[in-house]
Amino acid sequence: MNQMNSPLIRIGVFYDGNYFLKISDYYYFQHDRKARISLEGLHEFIRHQVAEEEDVDVRLSQIIDAHFFRGRLSATEARDKDRLFHDRLLDDILMNMGISTHYMPLKTRDGRLQEKGIDVWLSLEALELAIHKSFDVVVLIAGDSDYAPLIKKLNTVGTRVMLLNWDFKYTDFKGENRVTRASQQLLDQATYPVQMHEIIDQGLSTGDELVESMFVNTPEPVAYPTVKPVRPTGPTAAGPVGTVGISTIKNLKNGFGFVVMPPNNLFFSYADMAEGDFNELREGDWVEFTVGRNHRDEDCARNVRKVEAPEMDENDEYDPQDEHEHESADSPERL
Known part of the structure; x- marks a missing residue:
């Protein structure tokens, strides 16, 4: 011995x-x-x-x-x-x-x-x-x-x-x-x-x-600095690449999710988080994002971060789960 x-x-x-x-x-x-x-x-x-x-x-x-x-x-x-x-x-x-x-x-x-x-x-x-x-x-x-x-x-x-x-x-x-x-x-x-x-x-x-001790107990560092944008009063539609939008999360899976943005909901993954922990997100949370393009030349969400729900106008009847959502857009095949 x-x-x-x-x-x-x-x-x-x-x-x-x-x-x-x-x-x-x-x-x-x-x-x-x-x-x-x-x-x-x-x-x-x-x-x-x-x-x-x-x-x-x-x-x-x-x-x-x-x-x-x-x-x-x-x-x-x-x-x-x-x-x-x-x-x-x-x-x-x-x-x-x-x-x-x-x-x-x-x-x-x-x-x-x-x-x-x-x-x-x-x-x-x-x-x-x-x-x-x-x-x-x-x-x-x-x-x-x-x-x-x-x-x-x-x-x-x-x-x-x-x-x-x-x-x-x-x-x-x-x-x-x-x-x-x-x-x-x-x-x-x-x-x-x-x-x-x-x-x-x-x-x-x-x-x-x-x-x-074999596990990291601090949030992952973020790829982009926090920038406070002009706060919209409701969901904003996706525009050209670089457009800043705000909407809710529809689906969350293991490491990826979709931001509600009719007609084609926008895919994002944990690597697209601008701040915060992906695992702390929940379906229905409001997030801010930047419109980007993936390797298939399709719209996706980048620089995603959780934000407070905007103040909705009383006459705004927007429903993030409405009929405009396309289930085909939420297919992981969009990766």
Whole structure:
């Protein structure tokens, strides 16, 4: 059994970025916790978990290196999809945590953006760094079976592998069933497979501080500064791109919604929030927005923020749920 005078347990953490962001989105939009994963809190959990598995004092369990791998949109594509701010925000978080970033350009195949080569790059870097920096434990945050050869190779050089994995399913905004589950190959070969979904759910139910610290407790920063406009006295119709409007929210789903604006209600997502927390919005809330265009060249709502209901004229009989709404306009296919 390891004692206090044992050597330091050197930990290297490797993120499959796309996998991790899906996990974070799940807890923010689908799970009752309604919060994103905190990288700082996750790293503290990792230190404690490794210390427990290696049977050492947590002070001897230290993360000495961390790397984040992900496919990323080009600047032009990110701008067109209003993703520049959120990509930069993620970069700031990773930079402040001392996590090295590794990005590859997303490739378009069959009309869809796809991530290729990330698993190979992560595997090569992890193996090389494990050898040169003498990692005792590599923590892998991934779920794809493509990482199975990496675990085998790490085992041959005497490096233990802790696999943080999640198992959950939900229905997305298109009504499609989504499942996230780690490959059984990874689970079988990892030295320390950790069922994160079970640990988190149990920890949240018992008020475990270490689990609670794994979630961000502050609202997400906003992409646009707050500007107080001239307050209208009722709903304003959508005009050309850049027009500021005000109306009510009709539908809210997991991460997206529609602003009432006949004849075609305007789609918006959590990324279009100018301020406030998307999860605090409710159907029927009044919001202010800017008319924009999506990648299909259709009207959508940008810079969305909750506002107080305007003072309606006594003769104004506007009903945001009236017959002018078109159900087809509320289809997620408008994404």
